[in-house]
Amino acid sequence: MWKFIVRRLVITFPQLILLSVLIFLLAQAMPGDALTGLVDPNIDPETIEEQREKLGLNKPWYEKYIDWVGGVVQGDFGQSFRYKMPVTDLIEERIVNTFWLSVTALIFTYIIAVPLGMISGRYNDTILDSSIAGYTYIGFATPLFIFALVLLWIFGFHFQWFPTGGSVAPGLEPGTLEYVMSRIQHLILPALSIAIIQTVSTVQYLRSEIVDTKQKDFVITARAKGASESRVYNRHILRNSLLPIAAFFGYEITMLITGTIFVEQIFSFPGMGQLFIESVLQRDFSVVNAVVLLFGAAAILGALLSDIILSMVDPRIRIK
Amino acid sequence: MRKSKWILVIMLIMFVLLVACGNDSNGESEDTIYSIEDFSTDSSTEGEAIDGGTLNYGLVTETPFEGTLNYNFYSGSFDNEIIKWFDESLLSVDKNHNYTQDGAATFKVSEDHHTFTFTIRDNVNWHDGEPVKAEDWAYAIEVIGHPDYDGPRYDSSFRNIAGMEEYHNGDTNSISGLEVVDEKTLKITYIEGTPSLLAGGVWPYALPKHIFEDIPVADMSASDAVRKNPIGFGPFKVESIVPGESVSLTANGDYWQGAPKLDGVTVKVVNPQTIVQALKSGDVDVVDSFPSEQYADVEASLTNVEFLGKVDMSYSYIGFKLGTWDKEAQEVKPDPDAKMADVNLRRAMWYAVDNDAVAKQFYNGLRWNANTLIPPSHPDYHDDSIEAPTFDPEKAKQILDEAGYVDTNNDGMRENPDGEELVINFASMSSGDIAEPLTNYYVQSWEQVGLNVQLLDGRLIEFNSFYDRIGQNGDDDPAVDIYQGAWSVATDVDPSGLYGRQAIFNFSRYASEENDRLLKEGLSEEAFDSEYRQEVYSEWQQLMVDEIPVFPTLFRSILVPINKRVVNYSIGPDFMGFHEIGVTHGEPFKAE
Numbered sequence: 052m053w054k055f056i057v058r059r060l061v062i063t064f065p066q067l068i069l070l071s072v073l074i075f076l077l078a079q080a081m082p083g084d085a086l087t088g089l090v091d092p093n094i095d096p097e098t099i100e101e102q103r104e105k106l107g108l109n110k111p112w113y114e115k116y117i118d119w120v121g122g123v124v125q126g127d128f129g130q131s132f133r134y135k136m137p138v139t140d141l142i143e144e145r146i147v148n149t150f151w152l153s154v155t156a157l158i159f160t161y162i163i164a165v166p167l168g169m170i171s172g173r174y175n176d177t178i179l180d181s182s183i184a185g186y187t188y189i190g191f192a193t194p195l196f197i198f199a200l201v202l203l204w205i206f207g208f209h210f211q212w213f214p215t216g217g218s219v220a221p222g223l224e225p226g227t228l229e230y231v232m233s234r235i236q237h238l239i240l241p242a243l244s245i246a247i248i249q250t251v252s253t254v255q256y257l258r259s260e261i262v263d264t265k266q267k268d269f270v271i272t273a274r275a276k277g278a279s280e281s282r283v284y285n286r287h288i289l290r291n292s293l294l295p296i297a298a299f300f301g302y303e304i305t306m307l308i309t310g311t312i313f314v315e316q317i318f319s320f321p322g323m324g325q326l327f328i329e330s331v332l333q334r335d336f337s338v339v340n341a342v343v344l345l346f347g348a349a350a351i352l353g354a355l356l357s358d359i360i361l362s363m364v365d366p367r368i369r370i371k
Numbered sequence: 372m373r374k375s376k377w378i379l380v381i382m383l384i385m386f387v388l389l390v391a392c393g394n395d396s397n398g399e400s401e402d403t404i405y406s407i408e409d410f411s412t413d414s415s416t417e418g419e420a421i422d423g424g425t426l427n428y429g430l431v432t433e434t435p436f437e438g439t440l441n442y443n444f445y446s447g448s449f450d451n452e453i454i455k456w457f458d459e460s461l462l463s464v465d466k467n468h469n470y471t472q473d474g475a476a477t478f479k480v481s482e483d484h485h486t487f488t489f490t491i492r493d494n495v496n497w498h499d500g501e502p503v504k505a506e507d508w509a510y511a512i513e514v515i516g517h518p519d520y521d522g523p524r525y526d527s528s529f530r531n532i533a534g535m536e537e538y539h540n541g542d543t544n545s546i547s548g549l550e551v552v553d554e555k556t557l558k559i560t561y562i563e564g565t566p567s568l569l570a571g572g573v574w575p576y577a578l579p580k581h582i583f584e585d586i587p588v589a590d591m592s593a594s595d596a597v598r599k600n601p602i603g604f605g606p607f608k609v610e611s612i613v614p615g616e617s618v619s620l621t622a623n624g625d626y627w628q629g630a631p632k633l634d635g636v637t638v639k640v641v642n643p644q645t646i647v648q649a650l651k652s653g654d655v656d657v658v659d660s661f662p663s664e665q666y667a668d669v670e671a672s673l674t675n676v677e678f679l680g681k682v683d684m685s686y687s688y689i690g691f692k693l694g695t696w697d698k699e700a701q702e703v704k705p706d707p708d709a710k711m712a713d714v715n716l717r718r719a720m721w722y723a724v725d726n727d728a729v730a731k732q733f734y735n736g737l738r739w740n741a742n743t744l745i746p747p748s749h750p751d752y753h754d755d756s757i758e759a760p761t762f763d764p765e766k767a768k769q770i771l772d773e774a775g776y777v778d779t780n781n782d783g784m785r786e787n788p789d790g791e792e793l794v795i796n797f798a799s800m801s802s803g804d805i806a807e808p809l810t811n812y813y814v815q816s817w818e819q820v821g822l823n824v825q826l827l828d829g830r831l832i833e834f835n836s837f838y839d840r841i842g843q844n845g846d847d848d849p850a851v852d853i854y855q856g857a858w859s860v861a862t863d864v865d866p867s868g869l870y871g872r873q874a875i876f877n878f879s880r881y882a883s884e885e886n887d888r889l890l891k892e893g894l895s896e897e898a899f900d901s902e903y904r905q906e907v908y909s910e911w912q913q914l915m916v917d918e919i920p921v922f923p924t925l926f927r928s929i930l931v932p933i934n935k936r937v938v939n940y941s942i943g944p945d946f947m948g949f950h951e952i953g954v955t956h957g958e959p960f961k962a963e
Contacts, residue, residue, distance in 0.1 A: 083835025087843065095526030095868075096875040102523070133447070135439050135521065135592040144614050200644060208648040215645065215654060221637045222611055222619035319640045321435040321615035329434045334835060 052362065059355050063348075070347040071340070075119065078339050079112050085132035085334045106132065119340065129337035133330070138341045141326070148218050149310040149322035152245075155238045156311075157303060159246030164253035164296075171254065172261025172292070173284055183254065190251035196313035199244040203317060206240055213240040216319035241318045245311055253296060260292035267291075297364045301357025305349045403667055404736040407928040410680025414933055414940040420953025423634040426937065427959070428456070429641040429655035431662065435615025436640060440601035442576040443511050444522045444592040452659045453618050453638050456949065457498070458603025460575040461491065461508065465945050467751045468862035469570050473947070475503070475604065475627055476575075484564030484899060487573065491555045495627045497579050498602040504580075505557035509549045511578035512559075513538075516546065519589040528572045533560045565894040566904055571862035577604075606631040606950040616640055632939075632953035650676050653959030656934040663737040663930050664805065675960035676932040679942050683927040684748040685859040686741050689724075689813070690921040691717050692852055694880035696845035702872050703880040710795065710852050713788075715774035717919040718760060720853075722770065723820045724813055725762035726924050733805050737930070741923035743912035745864060748944075751901065752864045754909040759916045759923075767820040776821075784823040795824045798841060798854040801831035810855065827851060841878045854878070855924075862944075864908060865893055870920070881920030889914060934959045 086099050086108070103109055107118065122129055128138035171183040207215040214220065214237050223230040264270065265288055273287045310324030323342065330338035430436060436449040442458055445451060463474030470478065476491045495503045512532065515524050516539050529535055533548030548560040561568060579602060586594050596602075601609050604627070607620035617639035622631040641649050643662055647669050649655045661678070670678070693712060694705035711717060726740040742759040745752050760766075771777075775788030787793045795817075799810040810831060817824040827850060832840065840848035841856070856878070858869060867890045868874050872882045889911040898904040915921075931942050936959055939951040 081835070082833070082839050087835045087838050094523050097527075098523060098525050101525075102521070105521070130593070134437050135444065136598065137593065203645060204648060208645075208652050208654075211652070215649065215652075216641060217613065217616040217639060219613055219616075221613060221617035221639055224611075316433050317642055317644060319435075319616060319642050325434060 063351050074343045075116050078336050083334050084108050128341040131338045133333050133335045138337050145323050145326045153307040155242035156245040160250045164250040168254045168257025171258040175262050187251040187254050195248050199314050199317045202244045218320050241314045256295040264288045264291050297360045301353045305353035308349050309346050407680050412681045412943040416938050418955040420632050420938050424954040426636045427655045428638045429658035431643050431646050431658050438598050441597045443578050446523050456607045456620050456636050457605045457609050459605045462575040486560045489557045497604050498608045503604050504554050505551045507577040507580050508557050509551050510580040517588045531561050566898045567863045567865050628950050631950040651962040653961045656937050661930045661932050667735045675962045679931045680928050682748045683929045685927050686746050686923045687857040687925045688921045688923045690854050690879045695847050698845050703882045705882050715770050719767040719770040721760040721922045722763045722767035724816045738925040738927050741926045744915050746926050749864050752908045754912050764820050785821040796827045796852045797824050798827040798851045799831050800837040879920040
């Protein structure tokens with residue numbers, strides 16, 4: 052097993068290098084650059100040209116790539132043109148927000164998904180199961196950006212139970228209890244809107260797995276032994292049905308840092324998803340490169356994590 | 372059987388709901404036409420402001436603000452909306468954006484218009500108590516001119532300061548044209564004394580030297596003094612910042628015009644999709660600018676809000692490619708054989724489009740037909756007596772017939788005077804929901820008069836590629852014949868940056884001797900006489916209507932909603948009463 056992990060990590064390196072070249076070339080191939088947005092009669096074209104020269108935007112791509120990689124190896128991802136600050140600081144600022152939002156969303160997802168999946172699987176083909184299935188179908192069909200808006204309208208503006216935007220109320224001292232409470236309060240509504248939509252696939256997986264498992268021979272054995280119905284479901288069937296969820300978990304870890312662009316925009320919540328889209332639209336190359344590299348690395352590690360979890364949960368799966 | 376019945380019922384209910392929703396939003400106000408003249412720039416709420424209170428100011432944007440909170444370094448417009456609460460220009464301006472003597476500093480101009488002497492008022496202090504000194508002002512100019520400076524502000528108005536080029540190239544350590552006379556007096560000598568100096572040609576922002584002098588220039592814009600603890604000498608002080616989301620400000624009791632009436636201001640980002648709700652619930656009192664296409668739908672329901680309006684410093688236009696950019700000579704190179712070179716063809720195309728209808732159909736009158744290239748946001752210079760072509764398809768056809776553009780091969784489309792097929796390629800940018808129908812409208816209008824106009828690449832072009840292809844770097848795409856663009860204009864009326872021979876932003880690549888002459892006249896010694904200057908620019912506006920290198924399509928407006936509890940608010944360009952703004956109630960009004 053350890054051998055496997057080390058080997059996978061070794062393969063990761065060439066993957067990352069290939070990824071970095073690809074990202075870099077694709078970013079270069081985009082028309083325009085960070086200074087295109089400055090087409091404005093109040094700003095002198097000569098100034099723009101001078102800035103291009105200073106930022107090295109006029110160099111050939113391989114020189115730019117070498118400069119960039121040289122920095123990345125030393126942990127320096129360069130400066131964001133738009134934010135005029137080091138990319139690492141910028142990502143740090145955003146990743147914290149995204150991380151907490153995703154963790155909350157993940158917790159909500161499991162709180163909703165596991166019981167619903169169990170009920171649905173245990174009482175399959177009853178009215179209860181059908182209504183849960185109904186919810187999952189509606190969930191599949193509902194676009195997140197509409198659903199988030201509706202939730203915001205109902206609970207944010209109409210009932211005013213939750214704040215309507217941002218990650219924290221303005222003017223609070225970081226570190227105080229009030230600050231932490233405000234952050235939590237700001238997280239609930241966006242996290243809930245992600246969770247309610249995201250959870251539907253997990254519910255369905257769990258349901259079909261339980262329906263499958265409960266017809267297996269060992270379940271009959273368990274019943275024959277005289278195990279109570281709840282014990283049969285909670286111990287024997289559930290544990291054997293968690294496989295797909297475990298497999299998913301690694302990928303959901305990846306999601307912790309990639310963020311959700313729609314929800315972030317609607318709730319004016321500065322996170323990674325927004326940073327990514329924004330930097331692509333504004334041609335803030337150093338940010339695009341750093342963010343995509345980070346996402347790529349997270350995806351590779353997430354896949355690895357999934358494999359490891361799988362082998363731990365189900366010893367039948369042998370990793371070679 | 373039973374199950375499918377249920378599903379049927381649910382579907383029916385949802386269908387009814389959908390239909391109901393649809394009706395609700397379409398029913399009213401589709402045909403109401405508004406006019407910017409019915410809006411005031413000043414709030415009309417009467418009543419006594421209470422002591423204190425906090426104003427909530429919304430920034431309508433989908434993206435977080437950049438947080439470069441200093442006039443000398445910022446580039447995003449939302450940062451500007453934050454800075455204006457805690458820092459200000461040392462020079463005040465009037466409605467035409469010309470400097471006046473009412474600001475934190477006064478000025479004298481020498482006989483020859485080359486030397487300006489500025490005196491900062493005695494009671495103008497930074498938020499940390501230090502006085503704003505002449506050396507702070509000079510320091511701002513030195514930093515912007517420094518070779519390591521990374522912001523976008525170094526431009527021709529800085530190059531115009533005597534000794535600036537040498538300093539900027541690193542040949543000298545000081546700028547010969549800058550002289551700190553005493554603690555509060557600064558003298559700046561300019562190479563050329565033009566009327567532009569009086570309208571935005573002077574850098575009017577100071578940089579606190581005692582805070583920034585230990586920071587290398589290259590690191591200033593990323594420093595905590597800009598991003599975390601920014602200071603200024605405006606009516607409010609920055610209390611705390613949540614990066615990209617919000618800024619809390621408190622009153623500055625030491626403000627030179629007197630202590631503000633409000634206790635504080637909270638500036639925060641609001642998504643454009645939720646802005647109406649945020650206004651209704653009183654979540655924000657004021658926003659920087661309201662998406663005017665939403666106005667007609669919500670005007671009636673926003674009962675707790677008053678809308679202020681003003682003419683935007685911008686216009687939309689259609690441009691004709693008349694040449695290329697000569698990179699060697701750094702000037703435009705008109706091509707007399709260009710496809711669009713015949714002024715009659717251009718004039719006919721102007722007559723063929725109904726901008727008035729566009730303004731009413733798409734913008735409910737909140738944009739309106741434009742006649743010249745100087746928008747009414749510069750009231751003294753905009754000449755509304757100039758008669759520009761307006762919608763008249765018969766006239767367009769007649770002009771084309773007379774100029775020899777006739778259909779020779781009976782395909783319904785006109786050929787050029789040599790009898791060759793005429794296909795005009797139209798570059799249009801994707802932006803917002805209206806871009807596509809608007810572009811299609813133009814294409815159809817030209818088709819109506821027999822001109823074969825094709826959308827370049829058959830689709831709208833993304834912003835970055837659009838400006839690359841029409842020549843922001845001088846690499847004009849020869850496939851583009853006409854394009855649709857928009858300009859926001861500078862505070863100074865001088866249009867040489869957009870239509871001069873040496874201007875790379877002169878995307879139509881038009882040049883003529885008469886144009887050169889008028890642009891030069893507008894900046895001449897005589898033009899310090901504002902009547903003469905107005906005359907010159909009237910003549911120039913007329914020239915542009917005769918020669919038509921581009922034709923303006925629409926002027927635009929800016930709408931700003933304010934909660935009815937807010938008093939003394941204004942969006943006029945000459946407004947300097949931020950300290951006077953107050954609220955009549957502790958809580959914002961909510962919509963009924």
